[in-house]
Amino acid sequence: MSxxxxxxxxxxxxxxxxxxxxxxxxxxxxxxEIHALMGPNGSGKSTLAxxxxxxxxxxxxxxxxxxxxxxxLELGADERAQxxxxxxxxxxxxxxxxxxxxxxxxxxxxxxxxxxxxGGKKRIAPREFRKMLREKMQMLNIDESFATxxxxxxxxxxxxxxxxxxxxxxxxxxxxxxxxxxxxxDIDALRTVSEGVNKLYNDNMAMLLITHYQRLLNHIKPQFVxxxxxxxxxxxxxPELAEELEAKGYDWLKETASV
Amino acid sequence: xxxxVQEKTKGFTRRAAEELSLRRGEPDWVRELRLKAWxxxxxxxxxxxxxxxxxxxxxxxxxxxxxxxxxELRDKVSSRDKxxxxxxxxxxxxxxxxxxxxxxxxxxxxxxxxxSVTQQGVIFTDLATAIEKYPELIQQYFQxxxxxxxxxxxxxxxxxxxxxxxxxxxxxxxxxxxxxNIVHNATPGASIFAHTLIVAEEExxxxxxxxxxxxxxxxxxxxxxVVEVHAAEAAQVxxxxxxxxxxxxxxFCTQKALCDQDAQVNxxxxxxxxxxxRSNITGMLNGAGSLVEMLGIYFxxxxxxxxxxxxxxHVSPYATSDLLIKGALKDRSRTVYSGLIKVHPHAQRTDAYxxxxxxxxxxxxxxDTIPNLEIGANDVRCTHGATVSQVEExxxxxxxxxxxxxxxxxxxxxxxFFDEVIERVPIEEVQEFVREAIARKIGx
Numbered sequence: 001m002s003x004x005x006x007x008x009x010x011x012x013x014x015x016x017x018x019x020x021x022x023x024x025x026x027x028x029x030x031x032x033e034i035h036a037l038m039g040p041n042g043s044g045k046s047t048l049a050x051x052x053x054x055x056x057x058x059x060x061x062x063x064x065x066x067x068x069x070x071x072x073l074e075l076g077a078d079e080r081a082q083x084x085x086x087x088x089x090x091x092x093x094x095x096x097x098x099x100x101x102x103x104x105x106x107x108x109x110x111x112x113x114x115x116x117x118x119g120g121k122k123r124i125a126p127r128e129f130r131k132m133l134r135e136k137m138q139m140l141n142i143d144e145s146f147a148t149x150x151x152x153x154x155x156x157x158x159x160x161x162x163x164x165x166x167x168x169x170x171x172x173x174x175x176x177x178x179x180x181x182x183x184x185x186d187i188d189a190l191r192t193v194s195e196g197v198n199k200l201y202n203d204n205m206a207m208l209l210i211t212h213y214q215r216l217l218n219h220i221k222p223q224f225v226x227x228x229x230x231x232x233x234x235x236x237x238x239p240e241l242a243e244e245l246e247a248k249g250y251d252w253l254k255e256t257a258s259v
Numbered sequence: 260x261x262x263x264v265q266e267k268t269k270g271f272t273r274r275a276a277e278e279l280s281l282r283r284g285e286p287d288w289v290r291e292l293r294l295k296a297w298x299x300x301x302x303x304x305x306x307x308x309x310x311x312x313x314x315x316x317x318x319x320x321x322x323x324x325x326x327x328x329x330x331e332l333r334d335k336v337s338s339r340d341k342x343x344x345x346x347x348x349x350x351x352x353x354x355x356x357x358x359x360x361x362x363x364x365x366x367x368x369x370x371x372x373x374x375s376v377t378q379q380g381v382i383f384t385d386l387a388t389a390i391e392k393y394p395e396l397i398q399q400y401f402q403x404x405x406x407x408x409x410x411x412x413x414x415x416x417x418x419x420x421x422x423x424x425x426x427x428x429x430x431x432x433x434x435x436x437x438x439x440n441i442v443h444n445a446t447p448g449a450s451i452f453a454h455t456l457i458v459a460e461e462e463x464x465x466x467x468x469x470x471x472x473x474x475x476x477x478x479x480x481x482x483x484x485v486v487e488v489h490a491a492e493a494a495q496v497x498x499x500x501x502x503x504x505x506x507x508x509x510x511f512c513t514q515k516a517l518c519d520q521d522a523q524v525n526x527x528x529x530x531x532x533x534x535x536x537r538s539n540i541t542g543m544l545n546g547a548g549s550l551v552e553m554l555g556i557y558f559x560x561x562x563x564x565x566x567x568x569x570x571x572x573h574v575s576p577y578a579t580s581d582l583l584i585k586g587a588l589k590d591r592s593r594t595v596y597s598g599l600i601k602v603h604p605h606a607q608r609t610d611a612y613x614x615x616x617x618x619x620x621x622x623x624x625x626x627d628t629i630p631n632l633e634i635g636a637n638d639v640r641c642t643h644g645a646t647v648s649q650v651e652e653x654x655x656x657x658x659x660x661x662x663x664x665x666x667x668x669x670x671x672x673x674x675x676f677f678d679e680v681i682e683r684v685p686i687e688e689v690q691e692f693v694r695e696a697i698a699r700k701i702g703x
Contacts, residue, residue, distance in 0.1 A: 053660050056652065081662035093657040097675025103658070106671060111662035150675070167661060 004069030006031045006206045007175050012063035014051050020061060021047045023231035029175070029224075032203040036217055036242060037210045039228035040250050045210045046090060048228075049179040053087040054080050067175065082111050086173035088164040090180040090210075094152040100163065101147040104170050105129055111171045136169040140196040158189030165196045172200075177208045182216035194219030214246035227253055270324040273297045276418040279329050283421075288398075289390055296407035296417030303411040315595040315627050316537060316566045321509055322479035326450045328419050333366040342369060345474050346443040354688060356439040356468075358383040362422035364449045372438075379432045381465075386423030386454060396427060400458050404487035404515040410539065412511040416452050416485045423454040426467055428494075433464035437497070437686060440469045442484075447476025447507050453484045459494035459522075466497035468689065473505030473532070480507055482533075486514035490522035492546065497525045499689055503696070504532035506561070512538045520546030520575070527684050528584075530557040530565050531696050541570040544578035544606070554680050555584030556693060558700045559592030559624070569598040571613065573606035573639075582613045585680050587673050588624035589700070597629040600643065604635040613643040618676050620650060620669065670701045 007029040015021040021044045029035050039045050051058045052065055054077035064071045072080050095103075108129060114122045124132075137144060142162055152160050161181055168176060178197070182190055197220055201207065209222060217225075217239070225241040226233045227250070234253055235241065245253075268275065276297045280290035305321075306313040336342055339359065346361050358372035360383065367385035376383070382393060390397050407417035424440045442453045451471075459465050471482070482504060490496045496516070504510055510533040516524040530536050542551030551571065559565045571580035586594050596615040617626035628645035650672055658668035674697060681690050 055656055076665070077656055077659035078662050078664045078668075081660055087660055089657070089660075093651075093653050095654050095657070095672065095675055097678035098671050102674075103661070103671065106663050106667060107658075107661035110664065110667070171661065 004066065005029065006068060007208075008064075008066040009048070009052075010064045010066065012048070012051070012065065013061040014047065014058060014063070015061070016047070016058050018059070021231050022051070024063070025228075025231070025233055027226065027233065029206045029208060031174075031206055033224060034201070034207045034209065034220065034222040035224040035226060036222040037208055037226050037228055038212055038242060038245055040212060043228045044231040045228050046179055049087055049177045049210055052085070052177060053077055078110065081171070081173075084174040086168055086171060086176045088161075088168060088176065088178045088181050090183060092152050092160045092164055094155075096150055096153055098151045099147070100149055100151055101133070103151050104133060104147075104167065107167065108132075108170050132170065136166060139199060140166055140169060141192055142166055157184035158186065158193075161185060161189070161193050162196070165193055165200070169196070169200055174205050175207070176205065177210065179210045180212075181209070182211055182213060190215065190219065214242055217242050229254060269327055271328050271415065271419065275328045279419060279421065283332075283387060285387070286390065286394070292402070293418050296414050299407045300411065300414035300418055303408070303414055306411060312568055312597070316564065318535070318537075322481055325479055326448055326481045328450055329365040329421055329452075330446055330449045333363055333368050336361070336369045339369070339371075343443065343445060343474075345445065345472055346441045354439070355436055357434050357436045358438045360385060360424050360438075360440045362424075362440070362442045362453055363445050364443075364451065365421035367422045376434055379434075380429040381432060381434060382425060382427040383438055384425055386420065386425055386456070389425035393425075393427070396458070397425070400487070400489055401456060402487070404489060404517050404543075405485050405513050409513055409515075412483045413485055413513040416454060416483050416513070419450070419483070420452045420454040420485070422452075424456065426457045426465065428459045428463035428465045430460040431462045434466075437466035437468050437499075440467060442469070442471045444473040444480050444482065444504065444508065447474070447480055447505075448478035449480055451480065451482040451484065453482070455484070455486045457487070457496055457498065458489045459491060459496045461491045462493045463491070464495045466686070467499070468686075469498070469500045470503070471501065471532075472503045473508060475505060476507050478507060479509060479534075480505075482508055482510040482512075484510075484512045486512065488516035488524055488526075490516065490518045490524050490549075492519045493521040494519070495523045499527045499684065499686070500529065501689070501692060502528070502530045502532055502536065504536075506532065506534050506563075508533040508535075510536040514538065515541040515543065516551060517543045517545055518549035518551060518578075521548045522546060523550040525552040525554070527554040527556070527680075527689070528567075529555070529693055529696070530567070531700070533563070533565075535564045537566040537568070539568045539570075541572065542580055544571070544573045544580060545575060547575040547577045549575065549578045551580045552683070553580070553582040553584070554683060556677055556680050557584070557586040557594060558588075558697060559586070559594050560589045560700055561592060562590070563592045564594075565592070566595040567597075569596075569613075571598070571600045571611055573600070573602045573609040573611060576605060576607045576609065578606065579610040580612070583680055583683075584614070585616045585618070585677055586626065587618045587620060587676065587700070588626055589620040591621075591623045593624070594626045596627070596645070597631070598643070599631040599633060600641050602634045602636050602639050602641065607636050607638045609636060609639040609641065611639070611641040615645045616676075617647040618650060618673065619647060620673070666702060670698060673697055673701060
């Protein structure tokens with residue numbers, strides 16, 4: 001029997017406050033694949049990201065989300081992250097008083113610390129952690145002062161996104177969703193962020209890029225492109241689909257979809 | 260030591276105050292002070308909910324008739340490592356201090372001070388010794404910042420104080436390493452009447468950490484403490500109080516700092532323990548250009564009731580007071596904060612801040628916060644703010660999405676909440692103590 005796909009969404013109906021936003025989403029992503037999910041604002045892309053990450057405000061009415069063949073919908077957000085799933089947020093939260101370094105240390109220990117056999121986790125040695133942090137920060141061209149700053153507090157748009165990628169670099173997930181990682185970035189910041197992502201990516205991973213612009217896809221190349229409209233994936237194809245959308249917009253798909 | 264029936268009698272009487280004084284062999288003037296204070300105590304009615312300052316705090320169940328007013332004198336302890344475990348936990352050999360004073364129940368059992376400090380004329384000892392050796396200094400400063408008639412519990416302290424700490428720093432002497440005072444309640448059902456008196460002469464600079472803790476026990480104890488700080492012209496005093504009583508304690512504390520011209524007093528009051536805790540904390544800006552920083556941290560859980568009443572009193576112009584007190588609450592706990600900035604008519608160019616922030620971690624906990632201004636001058640800058648908020652679920656989710664479990668996430672957020680206060684106290688062991696206490700309270 002072949003290995004289960006890394007990530008699968010099956011007939012997902014979900015929403016918030018009783019309102020159905022996702023109306024039957026199916027998606028399969030294998031290791032070594034980069035997928036792009038495109039679509040206009042309000043089509044349900046971010047809802048999908050939040051549901052996969054385990055945001056408590058969202059409800060699932062029907063369907064499954066499988067990671068390595070296991071339904072993760074009953075798991076807490078922390079458990080999903082510990083399994084190797086990661087969401088880079090469109091709007092990362094600012095948490096006053098929590099330093100980046102303390103936060104990262106705790107996150108790395110939670111995700112990568114070895115089981116101590118008593119239901120807890122063995123910590124990564126502080127020296128090893130610091131070394132790793134320094135390396136990843138250098139790789140992402142992030143100033144060392146970042147580590148002592150409070151989580152996202154006073155960060156510029158570009159810094160917030162880089163901080164998200166730094167978290168991804170530290171946690172080394174196998175499956176990543178990047179939710180509008182390109183939004184709010186100028187061209188230099190976009191280049192830095194996408195270079196970072198490209199350096200982190202390897203064939204043992206998979207990624208889902210959520211965006212409504214082509215420009216991110218000029219830097220990070222997906223093999224598969226899906227278009228979401230009104231809570232459903234209405235079209236899937238290769239990279240040429242993204243270019244077609246860039247040229248024609250989403251309206252032609254709307255007409256096709258409503259037929 | 261002869262056991263005494265008197266010492267085992269519960270409740271407070273004039274006779275008991277006199278007995279205490281006689282047993283300790285105090286000079287007449289000290290005994291007279293006690294008896295006068297007792298009269299004051301009797302004149303002041305027990306606070307009721309109808310009193311403005313006690314509207315949200317009910318002390319009808321105060322165990323005032325159930326505790327013994329003082330316990331027998333204990334033998335002195337010859338060295339640090341012979342101190343009982345409860346006190347020892349903070350006086351562990353690796354901690355550094357310029358002097359250590361340890362009070363267990365009603366007795367000072369240990370007192371030491373570094374020679375290098377003594378050589379500079381610094382005095383650090385218990386009150387009884389200070390009365391014997393430095394009566395003029397005691398007469399000049401003792402019960403002057405907090406007189407017996409300040410409030411009912413200050414009066415009771417004035418009648419029944421025992422042990423106590425006197426720290427005197429002569430003009431121009433700067434001592435970098437903090438002094439340490441430990442008050443330990445070893446006998447449940449006993450009472451604690453500690454009295455910390457700090458005097459810093461002109462341009463002196465000193466810090467003291469007051470650490471209050473208990474042995475485990477069910478029987479109710481009563482602590483009724485007083486802290487007095489005198490900062491003379493351009494002196495700088497840092498006072499830190501780590502209140503970590505056992506849950507059998509009813510704790511009252513009256514603390515007042517007097518600042519002369521250009522003097523500076525930085526205080527941190529950490530309230531963690533006790534079943535009931537009420538602290539009256541006052542900064543008196545008596546001299547022009549003086550500065551008072553009043554920091555506070557409280558963390559209430561189970562059925563704790565923690566109440567702070569603060570007062571920033573600007574008597575002279577060009578003075579600054581900056582109060583930041585943050586509290587967290589869980590379980591069914593209650594906290595009350597009420598604070599007043601009072602600016603006298605001559606105190607022009609006053610700069611006064613007052614901020615009380617509460618983080619409520621449970622639906623059944625309740626925080627009340629009442630800031631107040633009373634401004635008699637016209638050229639001042641005063642700001643105050645008070646908030647009561649819950650932990651943001653968005654914060655929790657964000658942290659959990661990085662693999663951190665809910666409890667750890669909450670701890671990180673609460674740590675972050677308190678960090679604004681902690682980072683303003685540049686003493687590593689204090690920062691560590693507070694962070695560990697927070698972890699304990701959160702349940703890690």
